[in-house]
Amino acid sequence: MSGTPRRSPLDAEHRARGATLVPFAGWEMPVRYGSDLAEHRAVREAAGLFDVSHMGRVELAGPDAAAVLDATLVSRMHDLPDGRARYTMLCDDDGEVVDDLIVTRLGDRFLLVVNAANTSAALDALRRAADGADVDLVHRTGHVLLALQGPGAAALLAAVSADDRTDGAPDATVLRPFRAVATRVAGVDTVVSRTGYTGEDGFELACVDATDGVRLWAALLATGADLGLVPCGLAARDTLRLEAGLPLHGHELGGGLGPFETGFGRLVHLDEGRTFRGRAALEPLATAGPTRRVVGLLPEGRRAPRAGAVVSGPTGPVGVVTSGAPSPTLGRPVALAAVDVTAVEAGGPLNVDLRGTPVAAAVTPLPFVLPAARRAG
Amino acid sequence: MDVPTDRRYTAEHEWIDAADPATVGVTRHAADALGDVVYVDLPEVGRTVTAGESFGEVESTKSVSDLYAPAGGEIVAVNDALDADPGLINTDPYGDGWLVRLRVTEPGETMDADAYRALTA
Incomplete structure (x- = not known):
């Protein structure tokens, strides 16, 4: 990326709080405000607030909106009910993942949240599919997207939206996972969905109007201070998603890793007669299975393997680490790795090359860390 | 940025003092x-x-x-406190967060605090 970085509408708030800002996908975003370990812990034990306004937002409406999405995404969208969200992927003709995204339906509108780094690629694919169709496609910019995450998120949202609910605004705190509603929080129009990227309970809040978004950010932090809410940066976001075993595009997705390799084969809806980009390449994997799988590794010792570290079995290299870090919750290193299925099924011990030293690593079920509600005791 | 003037610095963001043995650590900038x-x-x-x-x-x-x-030289001590509390490097990089003590036999390429401050400005 070159040129002037894009800045979130919350940029001044971040600077006022002493955030360390780093370049990220053409943006400059907070990597941490103070201690990334404390931010990580806050999300596991109380609540954290992330500014994810760098993520791209695309809206589709009109008679052909569902058909355009059906032709573009691995999951069908024409049957997505009002008020529901669906995690899915957008592939190219070779079945390579261009982006993973969440689609939310509100009335006759489909709201897409795509990765910052992939926004233009996803837009290109959508516009191509929309060409000649009766669809209104809008790329929103200048919006504010917030992620309120953690076991305390629901109580916090209830506290900050008490007056709104008294005034008749829909109650977002009763949403089930992957449900969404257009409502008001702290007097601000926002779309709230019960989604996130941390492996904890939580909500994502979208404000089309940047000024509204800044007010919502401030209101959440003001109300949340007593409940342990802290603003969190990209460093905590990455360790949280890694502990939750959630894939990150460019690491666990892309480069030949797709829905079947990451255990998301169920997202690929092979309905008879539906043609979508990548179907021809993906369909055989539904029956034959992938040759590689993304698995969790628990390396021995205290040093963490990082992306690119080679994974070996008894007879040689069998895979590569896609993400790795010291897990703040477990106090030991964890890693995700793309490994040959035959080596995983052999069940033998694997080694990971730790910057020149082979270290034994056990394959372990994901997630590494369960949500707080299931972690008690 | 906090750069003490009583020691020297490397472009790789380590510091070394003039004692014998010399104490080595990482800078606030690195931390x-x-x-x-x-x-x-x-x-x-x-x-x-x-x-x-x-x-x-x-x-x-x-x-x-x-x-x-x-x-260059011989490592004569390591900071065992970092094993239990590696965060000392963040809280006190120029003091309790030191890394090793080195009996220097071969000087390396270092710079003074002003030059290091300019490097990291």
Whole structure:
């Protein structure tokens, strides 16, 4: 990326709080405000607030909106009910993942949240599919997207939206996972969905109007201070998603890793007669299975393997680490790795090359860390 | 940025003082760039290092960085307190967060505080 970085509408708030800002996908975003370990812990034990306004937002409406999405995404969208969200992927003709995204339906509108780094690629694919169709496609910019995450998120949202609910605004705190509603929080129009990227309970809040978004950010932090809410940066976001075993595009997705390799084969809806980009390449994997799988590794010792570290079995290299870090919750290193299925099924011990030293690593079920509600005791 | 004038610095963001043996650590700039340090891999006491050689690693959740010897010599002590509390590197990089003590036999390429401050400005 070159040129002037894009800045979130919350940029001044971040600077006022002493955030360390780093370049990220053409943006400059907070990597941490103070201690990334404390931010990580806050999300596991109380609540954290992330500014994810760098993520791209695309809206589709009109008679052909569902058909355009059906032709573009691995999951069908024409049957997505009002008020529901669906995690899915957008592939190219070779079945390579261009982006993973969440689609939310509100009335006759489909709201897409795509990765910052992939926004233009996803837009290109959508516009191509929309060409000649009766669809209104809008790329929103200048919006504010917030992620309120953690076991305390629901109580916090209830506290900050008490007056709104008294005034008749829909109650977002009763949403089930992957449900969404257009409502008001702290007097601000926002779309709230019960989604996130941390492996904890939580909500994502979208404000089309940047000024509204800044007010919502401030209101959440003001109300949340007593409940342990802290603003969190990209460093905590990455360790949280890694502990939750959630894939990150460019690491666990892309480069030949797709829905079947990451255990998301169920997202690929092979309905008879539906043609979508990548179907021809993906369909055989539904029956034959992938040759590689993304698995969790628990390396021995205290040093963490990082992306690119080679994974070996008894007879040689069998895979590569896609993400790795010291897990703040477990106090030991964890890693995700793309490994040959035959080596995983052999069940033998694997080694990971730790910057020149082979270290034994056990394959372990994901997630590494369960949500707080299931972690008690 | 906090750069004490009583010691010298390397372009790899280590500091070394003038005592014998010399104490070695990482700078505030390096500690801040790393984020919370969660593990420090230090050499055995008695190991000999050459100036510029990697003698260990410092790991945060976000990244891992090699530690480079600011001078050549024998490692005569390592900071065992970092094993239980690697965050000392963040809280006190120029004091309790020191890494190793080195009996210097070969000086390395270092700069004074003003030059280091200019480098990291």
